[in-house]
Amino acid sequence: MANITAAMVKELREMTGAGMMDCKQALNESGGDIEAAVDWLRKKGLSKAAKKSDRVAAEGLVGVAVRDGNGVVVEVNSETDFVARNEEFQALVKTIALVAVEKGVGDVEELKKQHYPGDAGTVAAAISNAIATIGENMTLRRAATLSVPHGVIGHYVHSAVSEGVGKIGVIVALESTGDKDQLAELGRKIAMHVAAANPLALDASGVDPATLEREKNVLREKNAGKPPHVLDKIVESGLKTYFKEVTLVEQPYIHDNAKTVAQAVAEAAKAVGAPVALKGFVRYVLGEGVEKQEADFAAEVAAAASGQG
Incomplete structure (x- = not known):
């Protein structure tokens, strides 16, 4: 089993807004992979889409x-x-x-x-x-x-x-x-x-293919069990909504x-x-994507996480 640290739980919590124990479970389920844990929380309806720029500061x-x-x-x-x-x-x-x-x-x-x-x-x-x-x-x-x-x-x-x-x-x-x-x-x-x-x-063509595929997978997982033709329409509709949220030309001014x-x-x-x-x-x-040492709050997270481990 992956070693889930307090800093990892804190990072995921700040990225997603999900509860501390949900974050710990997500990391356990994903083997400590932060990106996979974000997707796990979203599939469970416990998190909104995370923005990388929210993760860290420098x-x-x-x-x-x-x-x-x-x-x-x-x-x-x-x-x-x-x-x-x-x-x-x-x-x-x-x-x-x-x-x-x-x-x-x-x-x-x-x-x-x-x-x-x-x-x-x-x-x-x-x-x-x-x-x-x-x-x-x-x-x-x-x-x-x-x-x-x-x-x-x-x-x-x-x-x-x-x-x-x-x-x-x-x-x-x-x-x-x-x-x-x-x-x-x-x-x-x-x-x-x-x-x-x-x-x-700028527009839909500029969205990173890997990001787009992740979004499709989340939509498919959230609607698993529906007939294929229905699922395809749900994914198509979901992507249109997604593009309105994340592409400059389609965002509400x-x-x-x-x-x-x-x-x-x-x-x-x-x-x-x-x-x-x-x-x-x-x-x-400033500082987006830069790892920064954690000092405050880590002990609190560790105590809470280990208390219900």
Whole structure:
């Protein structure tokens, strides 16, 4: 039998909102596989779909920079939140984002090699200098770029500590030959939507096949025993609902729930003066997917889990 730790139970509980003992049973049933345990809970009706971004947190900042038809999001991690409030660290993240957008570099290793303004030399050297000065380890964890030949890159930073840096960073690509000011306003609103609604993909074609297969399996398991032709219709209907929840173009627009994001973009073409195409987005949440040591609460979980083991 797999060794089910208190930290595993806590992680699953935070991911799913299910009860502690249900989480422990799910982990036992799935041999300690977290993803399989999530599915087990969902099949039992004990959990809603979990979002990977809810699992963990790390310290540092996300930076966003936009120039002409180019945009970038970067994440720089630190050991403590105290460093994220440091003006020198904030300036470092902003400048790295500016270097990335100027050079059009979305690859971390390539970005580290780029020239950093001033006497630091490269981006990697600037990070090393900041580590020596501030006294805390830092890493350039990831970066992503978007560009359009004609149009704008909309952007938004949530929980900003200063201009262009915060806890969540979003860029959105809008392709159009229409009015740039109108496009920029639309892009900002859609970026705010992305920050709030957390779509998994632009449209159905962009949903990861493995994720889609998991969703189909959950629907099949929840409706096991029904005739095949009925089950197929249930799965088809369930996927349509799923796509409305997780794809950007089909989500209800947060600024007007009476329409989808796709409808809002189509309607905006009148104000912009030309057709508008939503080409892509990037959403970074600080620390998503980063394992972090557990300290508080673990003992409580362990006591509760072992008490009914």
